[in-house]
Amino acid sequence: MSIPTTRTREAASITILEEKCNACGKCVSVCSDFSLMLENGKVRVSELALYGCIGCGHCMAVCPEDAIEIQGREISPSDMYDLPPKEAAASYEQLLALYQRRRSIRKFRKKEIDNSLIEKILEAAKTAPMGIPPSDVHVMVLNGTDKCRAFAQDFCNYLKSLKWMVSGWFLAVMRPFWGKANDEMFRRFIKPLFRIYIENMEAGRNLVNYDVPLAMYFYGSPYTDPADPIVAATYAMHAGESLGLGTCMLGAVHPFIQNGGKARKLREKYKIKYASREGLFVIFGYSAFDYRKAIRRSFAEVSLI
Ligand SMILES: Cc1cc2nc3c(=O)[nH]c(=O)nc-3n(C[C@H](O)[C@H](O)[C@H](O)COP(=O)(O)O)c2cc1C
Ligand code: SF4
Ligand code: SF4
Incomplete structure (x- = not known):
């Protein structure tokens, strides 16, 4: 399931770059959709997501290693810039x-x-x-x-x-x-x-x-x-x-x-x-x-x- 708007009707896709991820869990904590989980020291896409990734970008914004990429719902890693x-x-x-x-x-x-x-x-x-x-x-x-x-x-x-x-x-x-x-x-x-x-x-x-x-x-x-x-x-x-x-x-x-x-x-x-x-x-x-x-x-x- 995903939340429709006039711009998109799909959930965004989540990619974890495992070689970069240090399993700090920040992305898991910040995700208000519960799209992410830590399992055996690794970040995974969760089965317990409320709607499916809404593309809020919070996970990319907190990740210290640039180890998570969201694509879809009009957002991609290239939309991120330094505060x-x-x-x-x-x-x-x-x-x-x-x-x-x-x-x-x-x-x-x-x-x-x-x-x-x-x-x-x-x-x-x-x-x-x-x-x-x-x-x-x-x-x-x-x-x-x-x-x-x-x-x-x-x-x-x-x-x-x-x-x-x-x-x-x-x-x-x-x-x-x-x-x-x-x-x-x-x-x-x-x-x-x-x-x-x-x-x-x-x-x-x-x-x-x-x-x-x-x-x-x-x-x-x-x-x-x-x-x-x-x-x-x-x-x-x-x-x-x-x-x-x-x-x-x-x-x-x-x-x-x-x-x-x-x-x-x-x-x-x-x-x-x-x-x-x-x-x-x-x-x-x-x-x-x-x-x-x-x-x-x-x-x-x-x-x-
Ligand atoms: C939602 C909203 C709608 C408004 N509509 C109009 C309007 O149609 N015409 C107008 O001259 N002023 C309009 N105003 C301005 C208010 O009349 C104005 O905010 C009020 O007189 C207080 O003055 P101030 O904004 O200088 O403090 C509107 C303000 C708001 C917040
Ligand atoms: S973009 Fe938002 S909803 Fe999607 S995984 Fe990241 S924090 Fe969760
Ligand atoms: S915030 Fe980044 S480094 Fe930390 S667990 Fe999530 S993807 Fe891995």
Whole structure:
């Protein structure tokens, strides 16, 4: 048995290079699939594997002798590289400063973003953890202000065809099924949002993605852990911040482009391959403002048990 994704349906194959192996057992201990076992002083592929090698690469990453090779599920020994030195990693203070300096930016200078920065953002985002490797996160990149605006325009045109979704009769019918909180959110947030997006776009103001020079949409497939695109988007956002870009997450597009024929057409136009349980846009550009203060935030609740 193996865990399917859109990229692979097979378990990876495991090769132990016996002439190199010193039987330290590190690979056995680190394998969360229980794919490996020590028997008579030798590492063997175990019959007790949970799913079969998922290709996480942990065994290759800990082996002191380069004595184990995983092949398949989009991983091979050539994907392994030396860890950056510990001193090169951001300290807690540096990371916290990056987080504290971040604001959601919605006003941008008219300056396009160099392709090298886009590559850097994606390179960093690829390091994000995923439910099951290999990552089944897909990314649609709108590179350039014109493309971001065209998408926003198409989205607003599409929203017009969904106005029934925020009509009085539909909300009244749905309330018993989706409950008070959804009802309130639709009436007090989503319904006005439709109008705000559409009317402003008609007046030449793009409040969907703010005429930003770069937008990335992170989404999954029917196989993806729903959290994976959100985790990757968060990594991308912080990578953008570290490169001096202003960023903002946009949650309002994804839920509306999942269901129905018109949503499928919009997805096809933008090469979005799947409807996805969760997904998130992140926009990137050069902020029109310098902020002077950070804001102390709180969670709704932290329960220490
Ligand atoms: C999941 C998520 C979705 C968001 N969606 C939008 C959006 O559609 N449009 C927008 O202008 N801001 C959006 N934001 C930005 C929030 O409004 C912003 O984080 C909040 O106002 C707090 O401001 P700060 O990020 O500067 O601390 C989103 C943020 C998150 C985390
Ligand atoms: S790649 Fe992961 S699952 Fe496969 S043998 Fe190594 S540690 Fe186990
Ligand atoms: S970690 Fe490497 S050297 Fe140690 S038992 Fe596993 S394959 Fe052998």
